[in-house]
Amino acid sequence: MTAYHRPVDAFEDMFRSVRARGSLFGSSTVTAPWALRFVDGAPLTLCTVLRGSGWILPEGRPPEHLAAGETLILRGPAPFSFVDEVGTAAEPIECGEHCATPDQGGTYHRLGWRDTAPGDSTRATTLITGAYPVRGEIGRQLLDAVPDVLRIAGDGTVGAVQALLAAEVAVDAPGQQIVLDRLLDWMLVCSLRDWFDRPGGDPPAWYSAHRDPVVGPALRLLHDEPARSWTVASLAGRVGVSRATLAKRFAGLVGEPPLTYLTRRRMMIAADLMRERKTATLAEIAREVGYSDAFGFSTAFKRIRGVNPTEFRRELVQPLDRSRAVDA
Numbered sequence: 001m002t003a004y005h006r007p008v009d010a011f012e013d014m015f016r017s018v019r020a021r022g023s024l025f026g027s028s029t030v031t032a033p034w035a036l037r038f039v040d041g042a043p044l045t046l047c048t049v050l051r052g053s054g055w056i057l058p059e060g061r062p063p064e065h066l067a068a069g070e071t072l073i074l075r076g077p078a079p080f081s082f083v084d085e086v087g088t089a090a091e092p093i094e095c096g097e098h099c100a101t102p103d104q105g106g107t108y109h110r111l112g113w114r115d116t117a118p119g120d121s122t123r124a125t126t127l128i129t130g131a132y133p134v135r136g137e138i139g140r141q142l143l144d145a146v147p148d149v150l151r152i153a154g155d156g157t158v159g160a161v162q163a164l165l166a167a168e169v170a171v172d173a174p175g176q177q178i179v180l181d182r183l184l185d186w187m188l189v190c191s192l193r194d195w196f197d198r199p200g201g202d203p204p205a206w207y208s209a210h211r212d213p214v215v216g217p218a219l220r221l222l223h224d225e226p227a228r229s230w231t232v233a234s235l236a237g238r239v240g241v242s243r244a245t246l247a248k249r250f251a252g253l254v255g256e257p258p259l260t261y262l263t264r265r266r267m268m269i270a271a272d273l274m275r276e277r278k279t280a281t282l283a284e285i286a287r288e289v290g291y292s293d294a295f296g297f298s299t300a301f302k303r304i305r306g307v308n309p310t311e312f313r314r315e316l317v318q319p320l321d322r323s324r325a326v327d328a
Contacts, residue, residue, distance in 0.1 A: 009220050010206045010223055013138070014141060014142040015142070015189060028095070028126070030124060030127075031124050031125075032088075032090075033084050033088045033090035034093075035081060035083045036095045037092040037094045038082070039094050041076050042133065043132065044134055044143065044146070044188070045073070045074045046187060048154070048162055048187075049126070050068060050069075050128060051068050052125025054083060056074070056082055056149075057081040058080045059078040061149060064151070072152070073149075073152065073188070073192075075147070075148045095129075128162075128165055130187070136271070137269075137272050145196075152191045156194070157190045158187065161190060165180070165187065168180055215246075215249050215250050217238075219261075221235060221238055223265070226265055227266075227287075228290065229290065230258075230262060232247055232258055232259060235258055246258065266300070267301055267305060270288075270289045270297070273285050282294040298310075
C-alpha cells in the first residue's frame with residue numbers, strides 16, 4: 001500500500017522553524033493593585049486572561065484592555081507590562097524565566113514563574129503567558145506578517161486551546177513542558193489563521209494565494225520540494241495547467257514569478273542552514289537547496305542577499321567575537 005503524501009503549504013512550512021522548544025510558560029493569579037513587567041524580550045509573546053481583567057502596556061504603544069477569554073499576541077523584543085489599571089500605584093515586579101522567587105512573594109516554578117497573591121480570590125485575575133522563540137530567516141518571514149499587537153477573541157478553537165492551557169499549567173506532571181510547547185504551537189497557529197482569515201483582513205500574499213486552485217498547489221510543491229530542478233513548465237505540468245497560465249496567475253497573486261519565489265525561498269533555507277551547520281561546506285549547502293555547484297549557489301545568494309555566502313558566514317561570527325571581547 002502506497003502512503004499518501006500531501007505537500008506542505010507555506011504557512012505550515014514556516015512553522016517548521018517557528019516552534020516552541022522549552023518555551024517559558026507562566027501563570028499568575030493576582031489581586032489589585034498589581035504590576036507585572038515582562039522582560040524576556042521574546043520575539044512573540046502570547047498573553048491570555050483566564051478570569052478577571054487587566055491592561056497590557058506595550059512599550060511605545062497605547063494600552064490594551066484584556067478581559068477573560070481574550071488573547072493578545074505581542075511582537076518583541078520590547079518589554080511590556082500587565083497591570084490592574086493604567087496608572088496603577090503598584091510597584092512593578094519583573095517577570096521572566098526566574099520570576100516570582102520567594103523574595104518576591106511567589107514560588108519559583110521550573111516552567112517559568114508562578115505567583116499567587118493574597119487577597120480576595122473572587123476578585124483575582126489569572127493570566128497565562130507564553131514566550132515564543134522565532135528562529136532563522138524562514139521564521140522571520142512569518143514574524144514580519146504579524147502586527148506589533150494582535151488581539152484574538154477566545155472563541156472557537158482558540159477558546160478550546162485556552163481551556164487546555166489552563167488545565168495543564170495548573171499541574172506539575174511528567175512531560176508537561178512538551179505538552180505546553182505543543183499547546184503554544186497550536187494556540188499560535190489557530191490565532192494567526194483566524195486573524196489572516198478575518199473578514200476584511202489583509203493577509204500576506206503567500207497566505208492568500210494558497211486558496212487559488214492553480215497557485216495554491218504550485219506553492220505547496222515549491223515548499224515541499226525546494227531542491228527539485230523546477231522549471232515553470234514542469235511546475236505547470238504537475239499542477240495541470242499551461243505554462244503561461246501558471247506564470248500569469250502566480251505573478252499576479254504572489255507578486256513575483258514562480259522561479260524568483262523559489263530562489264528567494266532557497267536562499268532563506270540556505271541562510272538558516274549556514275547558521276545551524278557551522279562546519280558544512282558551501283558545496284553541501286548548495287546541493288541541499290538545489291544547486292549542483294557552489295559557484296552557481298554563491299552567485300544566486302549574492303544576487304538575493306547582497307553578500308556572498310562567505311561574507312554572510314563571517315557576519316554571523318563577528319557578533320559572537322565582539323561579545324567575547326567584551327566579556328574578556
